[in-house]
Amino acid sequence: MAAELILRSTLTCPHCGHQVTETMPTDACQFFYDCPGCGKLLQPKPGDCCVFCSWGSVPCPPVQQRRSCCG
């Protein structure tokens, strides 16, 4: 049985501080995200697998399940 996953994460832009709540895909990692506040491209920090792990309030579903994503 899979643990209950949180699929909504609030991304905070490191450039302008804009916050937006997004629904995370369960089967893929989102590596890039265009900030709707300042238009800059967000990328994960080194060592993180996706923008939600770096800038979101909740890490991505594969990380919540403690299994590696991205292969």
Ligand SMILES: [Zn+2]
């Ligand atoms: Zn921004």
